[in-house]
Amino acid sequence: MNFDFSKEEQLIQKAAKEFADKRIAPVAGNIHRTNAMPAEIVDGLADLGMFGIPFLEKYGGGEAGYLSYILALEQLSKASAGVGMIISVNAVGLAVINVFGTEEQKLAYLPQSIDGKKIMSFAFTEPGTGSDPKQLTTTVSRDKDGYLLNGTKRFISNAGYKGPMVVVAKESDTGKATAFVIDKFCDGYSLSAPWEKIGAHGGGLYDVYFKDVKIPAENLLGQNGGGLSALKIAMIYGKIGLTGLFLGQALAAFEEGLRYANEKMHRGESIGHKFEHIKISVADMAMKYDAAKWHAYHLGWAADNYKDPLQLAKEAALSKVFVAETAIDIARISMGIHGSYGLMEDYKISQIWGDAIIGPQVEGTAPLLKIMGAGIILNG
Ligand SMILES: Cc1cc2nc3c(=O)[nH]c(=O)nc-3n(C[C@H](O)[C@H](O)[C@H](O)COP(=O)(O)OP(=O)(O)OC[C@H]3O[C@@H](n4cnc5c(N)ncnc54)[C@H](O)[C@@H]3O)c2cc1C
Incomplete structure (x- = not known):
């Protein structure tokens, strides 16, 4: 058995390797020292289509499959794990909206993060747990026009970039976990200083605080209780x-x-x-x-x-x-x-x-x- 990569997979792998060698590797030491990702790197990745490799063309993606995505991530992350972290977490939010979003939600949120102009986050982990959804303490309570979100999320990648965030929180009335999409930096959204982690520098990691963040009813992802x-x-x-x-x-x-x-x-x-x-x-x-x-x-x-x-x-x-x-x-x-x-x-x-x-x-x-x-x- 072998992996006969398609022409498209080979081209994506090659493009990622060239970008990694020419653009990321020369600044990788600096990314490591400063724990900051240069905007030119993110923009260059966006121009190359690296944020949308497996997603549908109708939303702006490359529709090139997950094997292409892994081939690209291997090459990019070899030069900087922080780059891999930014792309892979962005793709987590995209995947959730791709599966659970209504067509309106997909059109509103997928294209801007598939083309890398707005970087997505996915927020589940909290100070109390990163493994057990039953222990979530961030809550959503019903408000007249939708929901109010309150609580703290811990170790959230990409939280310092503008863009959508998929949040899993506990409904205060049912106690069930539910997913929503919000816009980062909306009213009531604030951040800790970035965590100084041992590696994957440049992939910013923050705690996120929600104080009475208003979520319109149409930003529910999937069903209530479907978190x-x-x-x-x-x-x-x-x-x-x-x-x-x-x-x-x-x-x-x-x-x-x-x-x-x-x-x-x-x-x-x-x-x-x-x-x-x-x-x-x-x-x-x-x-x-x-x-x-x-x-x-x-x-x-x-x-x-x-x-x-x-x-x-x-x-x-x-x-x-x-x-x-x-x-x-x-x-x-x-x-x-x-x-x-x-x-x-x-x-x-x-x-x-x-x-x-x-x-x-x-x-x-x-x-x-x-x-x-x-x-x-x-x-x-
Ligand atoms: C670089 C980085 C990026 C991250 N990005 C994100 C992000 O974007 N979004 C996000 O939501 N989170 C993110 N996280 C958080 C990460 O996913 C969680 O920290 C991880 O899932 C583990 O959760 P925890 O640290 O709370 O460990 P805990 O859940 O507290 O677990 C502690 C220990 O107890 C064990 N344990 C826990 N429950 C059980 C059980 N039921 N049975 C047996 N053993 C158990 C675990 O194996 C572990 O050894 C990130 C973390 C890092 C380091």
């Missing part, structure tokens, strides 16, 4: 993006280790050619990257061809876990090849380590995703 369904869709499509993102970290770590093995000399010979354990490390990185790549690419193919949404949910969860954990494995091996240099901020592998270590925690922790996947496997 869990929205969350499930967000989790599936979010993990597809993150699988591409962390595959990019696996590739970055592999390439850095290989480069160092070839360049670092010991008595006139490269350590890669001289020392057996460095050769074994190179082989380990290659084996692990290949395994992660097949998982990720298969997931992209599955998202384009699935018949059973439950099987896709399982594959998305387990592929994300596998690829994220493998990226950490490869980063650790690559750091070993670097000796103490790998521990220094100046060396890219130390940044990649910070990026990779995020993977198993975000959008569902690895143990919870394994338990979820196992449940689907055990029930056939």
Whole structure:
């Protein structure tokens, strides 16, 4: 079996690689140091159509499928995990509106975020929980013209960009979770300072405070009480993006280790050619990257061809876990090849380590995703 990428998939992969090499890589160190994404990078990604790869042409998307999306995210995230985070979280909001939105909502919200002019967020996590919808404390209460939103959301990506935000909150009268779309920076919307996280710098992460935010009735997404369904869709499509993102970290770590093995000399010979354990490390990185790549690419193919949404949910969860954990494995091996240099901020592998270590925690922790996947496997 092989992945015979279509002409379109190859072109998208190539365009992403060229943009990553020419435009992102030269400023990646600065993105890491400042934890800020240059506006020219976001604009350039938008011009290339990187925000809308899998979405329908009628809303401005590329309609090029999720395999293309993963191929692009791998290349872009290899240069900057922050870039991958911005694109993949934007696509989470898009996917939820794509599935649950009315035609009016789709026309109002999809085109502007598909073309990257307004960047979407998806807000579920709160100070009390990032895993359990029953513990949500952000509430929506009925108001004469719609709803009032109050509460705090934690660790929300892209919250500093203007654009739509899909929010999952608890209805104060029924206690059920419901999804809405709001406009960021509306009255009553405010932000914390950005979190100073260990990696994925440039992918801004904030707490978001809602104080009597008015939500028009027509901004309800799906049904009242349907927040869990929205969350499930967000989790599936979010993990597809993150699988591409962390595959990019696996590739970055592999390439850095290989480069160092070839360049670092010991008595006139490269350590890669001289020392057996460095050769074994190179082989380990290659084996692990290949395994992660097949998982990720298969997931992209599955998202384009699935018949059973439950099987896709399982594959998305387990592929994300596998690829994220493998990226950490490869980063650790690559750091070993670097000796103490790998521990220094100046060396890219130390940044990649910070990026990779995020993977198993975000959008569902690895143990919870394994338990979820196992449940689907055990029930056939
Ligand atoms: C870079 C980054 C970007 C993020 N972006 C977003 C975003 O855009 N939107 C958003 O909503 N969130 C976002 N998050 C939040 C992230 O998705 C959550 O933090 C994550 O899902 C885990 O939630 P938690 O940290 O609250 O952990 P908790 O839910 O508090 O879990 C803590 C520990 O308990 C375990 N645990 C919890 N419940 C159970 C259970 N039932 N059974 C067994 N073990 C359990 C977990 O596995 C974990 O080890 C982001 C986080 C990061 C780091």
